[in-house]
Amino acid sequence: MQHAIGASLRHAQHDVIHASHGRSATFGLFATMRPDYSVLSGPELSVKLDESRALWAHALPVMETLYAQIANTHSMIALTDASGLILHSLGDDDFLARAQKVALRAGAVWSEEHQGTNAIGTTIAAREAVTVHGDQHYLRANHFLTCSSVPILDPLGNLGGVLDVTGDRRGYHQHTMALVKMSGQMIENRLIASTFTDGLRIHFHSRPEFIGTLMEGIAVFDLDGxxxxxxxxxxFQLGLELGHLRVQTLSSLFGVTTDDLIARAGEPARRFELYSGVGVFATVEFHARAATHSSSTAVVAPPAQSSLAELCTGDAQMQDVVMRVRKVIGKNIPILIGGETGAGKEMLxxxxxxDSPRSAGPFVAVNCASLPETLIESELSGYVQGAFTGAAKRGAAGKIVQANGGTLFLDEIGDMPLSLQSRLLRVLQERVVEPLGAARAVPxxxxxxxxxxxxxxEQVACGEFREDLYYRVNGLSLTLPPLRERTDLRAVVNRILRTECAEGRAVSIDADVLELFExxxxxxxxxxxxxxxxTAYAMLDEHDxxxxxxxxxxxxxxxxxxxxLADPAQPHASADARLADIEASAVAAAMQAHGGNVSAAARALGVSRTTVYRKLRA
Structure with a gap:
């Protein structure tokens, strides 16, 4: 029986490869031709990365985990968008060098139209998992490769991208495809969880021990069912594809109402009967931004807007920072971040x-420069009842205790008083903290x-910072580039607009503004x-x-x-003329928008009427 199933699968795989070769020929490709080795430039790739931001953000941690399983096998992992454009790759250095010779790297397109039969392109065309081994590749230049790819579907069932493992054909392992499939499922599950942050989420399986594993079914419903x-x-368990399931309801599939499930949220797995009569065990999560917490309701905050992947928008310096950070995450290595004020240290x-294993725990931030020296010790260490005059009646847990199980972020640590530096050093050495007035230490x-x-x-050299503490906090040292040195300003502007300003509204930046920004x-x-x-967004009219x-x-x-005017490197006359032109255009546009009303135009521009009159005369 197993032999028959294996033969059937091999035959199906053969049919997929045969059909792909036929398509490759119709694209005008021939086996001995030189492949398309063109690669998108940095800015162009940044735009594509931004378009696939969610996929990239959720795939990168999974890719890191997958790579840990296949390291030292002369192979690499690639993530592409739905067109076959490689967004990110990582792998063994020796194989990456060979792969780059055939443009198997970020910025290259591996669709069938460009590369003929290959696992990435054929997966896109067939919308199924595909392995292409050795000379099954249409182009002879790729015969040294063996590739295994799976499609990654977005939460609505559309093709979002492809996850691929490629290696030397001589090192082919049959288990590779199983690992790639598991990783693809993990990415898809993460996408569902991040996309639908409100409503009811059911985790189910016919065997309760499979709940919480990759085998579990996950179904998300809104509060109307x-x-x-x-x-x-x-x-698979419900026996319907997503397109058919989306016309179903909670009642038609599980035979229960939303009120029934909300009441069971947070309880241990219970048995439900599907519409088909099949029994499953399920746990229920209820997510609502405005819900009230109760013993049976898990109230979960919306997912954070940023992650390490989202900080990479095309700047090589930031890419290097993120790459180094990923190597130490989860390894109990302290991180020291340097950079100018406002460069994004807390954001990082x-x-x-x-992105760390402690993500479910608290993130506690303390700005050491903003706390008075007399309060910083009580803020960090906490205190017990009656520890000092004015102390809260029940005492207070310090920031260090609050960070237990999570991450403690000490911003501007260089401003921490020397007396407190010795207390912090003891905490880091012994992993205990003594609240003020307490009789015992807290682990x-x-x-x-x-x-x-x-x-x-320099502070250590002049005695302003303890040398022993410096070496305790400086496990991995990073320096963030200032904004003026970054090459991805346009992508950064778009990200800020999308995450902090637009509230779902499509807003772009005028070319004149981008020129000024740069x-x-x-x-x-x-x-x-x-x-x-x-501020600029707040100034927009409704239809801008x-x-x-x-x-x-x-x-x-x-x-x-x-x-x-102050910068000798700037061409003063041309800069002044340019700004004068822009100011004149701004005044003219404001006057036109407000029907020639000088007072209204002045209010819109945030200047006096005298200034408007002066610009009009000029």
Missing amino acids: RLLSANRSAQ ARAIHR VDFTLICASNRKLR RHRWPGNFRQLSNVLR AFIRVTHLPRDFVDELNDAS
Whole structure:
């Protein structure tokens, strides 16, 4: 029987390869031709990465786990979008060097139209898992490869991308496809969880021990009982593909109402009977942003907007930072982040926490520079009842205890008083903290991330920072580039607009504004850029689709003008002329928008009527 099944699968695989060879020929390809080795440039690739942001963010941690299982097998892992464009790859250095010779790297397209029969392109065409071994590749240049790919479907059942493992054909392992399939299911499950953050989520299987594993079915319903999405295992157990399931309801599939399930949320697995009469065991999660927590309701906050993958928007320096961080996540190595004020140190720290094994635990941030020296010890260590005059009646848990099981982020640690540095050193050495006035120490376990815009080495040299503490907090040292040195400003602007401003509204940046942004030195880095964009967005009228110069804060435009005058490297006359042109255009546009009403135009521009009159005369 097993032999017959194996033969049937091999025959089906043969048919898929044969059909792909036929398509390759119709594309005008021939076996001995030189493959298409063109690769997208950095900015172009950044745009594509941004378009596949959710897929990339959820796939990267899974790819890291998969790579740990296949390391040192002369192979690599690739993630592509739905067109076959490679978004990210990682693997053994020796094989990556060979793979790059055939453009098997980020920015290259591996559709059948470009590369003929290959696992990525054929998976896209067939929408099923495919292994292409050796000379099954249509182009002779790729015969040294063996590739195993699986399609990654988005929560609505559309093709989102492809996960692929490629290696030297001589090192082919039959179990590779099983690992790739498991990884693909993990990515799809993560996409479902992050897409549908509200409603009811049912985890089910006919055997209760399989709940919580990759074998479980996951079905998501809204509060009206309509099915929103279901993973592959759920589709298999329910006997319907997603397109047919989406016209079903909670009642028609599970024979229960939403009120029934909300009441059972958080309880141990219970038996349900499907519409088909098959019995399954299921657990229920109820997610609602505005729900009230009770003993039977799990209230889960919406997922965070950022992650390590989302911080990579095309800048090589940030790519290197993220790559180094990923190597130490989960290994109890403290991280020290340097960089200018506003360069995104806390943003990086939060992304590290969210991608770490402690992501379910708390993230506790403390700005050591903003706390008075007299309070910082009680804030960090906590205190018991009556520890000092003015103490809360029941005492208070310090930030260190609050971070237990999660991540403690000490921002501006260079401003921590020397007296407290010795207390922190003891906490890090002994993993216990003594609240003020307490008779016993409290054990703690957390990941430590510190940040400073000061150079701690110099502080150590002049006696302002303890040398022994420096080596305790400096496990992995990273420096974030300032915004003016980054090559991905446009992608960063789009990300800030999408996550902090637009609220689902499609808003773009006018070319004149981008030109100004790219010339500016951004002394306030991300904080300044975010504030400028938020203010400009607030200035938009209901039907505005572009942020234009007229929407920018007036002090920001003045700062641009002052910078161009102060910087000897700037062409003063042309910069002044350009700004004058922009200002004149802004005034003219405001006057037109407000029907020639000078007062209304002045209010919209945030300037006085005198300024408007002066610009009009000019």
